[in-house]
Amino acid sequence: DGGITQSPKYLFRKEGQNVTLSCEQNLNHDAMYWYRQDPGQGLRLIYYSQIVNDFQKGDIAEGYSVSREKKESFPLTVTSAQKNPTAFYLCASSRAGGSHQETQYFGPGTRLLVL
Amino acid sequence: GQQVMQIPQYQHVQEGEDFTTYCNSSTTLSNIQWYKQRPGGHPVFLIQLVKSGEVKKQKRLTFQFGEAKKNSSLHITATQTTDVGTYFCAGNSGNTPLVFGKGTRLSVIA
Numbered sequence: 001d002g003g004i005t006q007s008p009k010y011l012f013r014k015e016g017q018n019v020t021l022s023c024e025q026n027l028n029h030d031a032m033y034w035y036r037q038d039p040g041q042g043l044r045l046i047y048y049s050q051i052v053n054d055f056q057k058g059d060i061a062e063g064y065s066v067s068r069e070k071k072e073s074f075p076l077t078v079t080s081a082q083k084n085p086t087a088f089y090l091c092a093s094s095r096a097g098g099s100h101q102e103t104q105y106f107g108p109g110t111r112l113l114v115l
Numbered sequence: 116g117q118q119v120m121q122i123p124q125y126q127h128v129q130e131g132e133d134f135t136t137y138c139n140s141s142t143t144l145s146n147i148q149w150y151k152q153r154p155g156g157h158p159v160f161l162i163q164l165v166k167s168g169e170v171k172k173q174k175r176l177t178f179q180f181g182e183a184k185k186n187s188s189l190h191i192t193a194t195q196t197t198d199v200g201t202y203f204c205a206g207n208s209g210n211t212p213l214v215f216g217k218g219t220r221l222s223v224i225a
Contacts, residue, residue: 033212040124042203042217043158058212059116090157100212101146101165104205106157 003027004107006091011112013085021076021110023091030096032074033104036060037088046089049074078112085114117142119206121216129224134191136219138204147180147187147206148213158203161189194223 004025013019023032031050035043045058049068063082068074074093078085090109094102118141128134138147146165150158162171164180164187171178177190187206191198201218 035215040217042121043205043215045212045214048212092158100207100210101163103148103160103163104150104158104213106159109157 004091004093004105006089006107006110008110009108011110013112013114015114016080018080019078019085019112021078021089021091021112023074023076023107025072025074025091025093025105025107027093027095027105028071029093029105030071031094031100031102032068033092033094034058034064034066034074034076035090035092037090037109043090046076085112087112117206117208117211117214119204119214119216121204121219123219124217125220125222127222127224128194130196131193134194134198134221136189136202136204136221138187138189138206138216140185140206140208142208143184144206145184145208147184147204149178149187149189150203150205150215151200152203152218153200156200161202191221194221196223196225199223 007022033048034046047066049055065077091107092104094104096102120139148163149161152158168182169180175192179188201220203218205213205215207213
């Protein structure tokens with residue numbers, strides 16, 4: 001059963017702690033993306049990776065870090081430097097890494113609540 | 116940077132009424148995509164438009180891409196309760212990543 005998985009669905013952390021969100025895909029897609037969704041703000045791009053071992057900053061990368069050591073995995077770390085980390089985080093993938101015109105397939109998302 | 120504006124932010128309709136959401140870009144787009152996100156869910160791809168003036172239909176949904184490739188619309192005829200959700204447009208120019216609009220949240224009153 002192909003798709004994108006994100007875990008956990010809900011995540012609670014204390015302020016000042018780093019937290020890593022998991023994203024795995026078995027679609028054999030080259031490109032992967034991380035978005036943040038806040039009420040009324042749509043989807044804002046945090047980081048993206050078009051190929052293994054390479055990634056680029058999106059519009060709101062400050063306070064976040066990523067790695068792309070394997071094609072199927074693109075974990076996102078929310079660091080203590082991120083001032084407002086509470087949000088809904090969505091991971092997506094698309095087939096071709098060289099083109100951003102490909103359809104994006106989204107995971108179910110992780111809701112992060114920082115107390 | 117590239118911006119994609121979407122209006123209205125919210126729309127409440129009676130079941131059976133029509134619904135339209137509009138998307139405008141500050142730059143000419145290579146393509147525009149539409150996604151739907153059900154309440155509590157994740158965005159799901161609906162359609163992609165790439166040609167100037169293109170019109171595509173999916174049952175009660177009609178998608179248009181403007182002649183100048185700077186605007187797009189999604190029209191739903193005779194809304195049903197299953198149409199409830201937030202509709203996002205997303206576009207890009209050249210080899211830049213997709214930029215999403217803020218979405219239009221549709222409520223359908225039965």
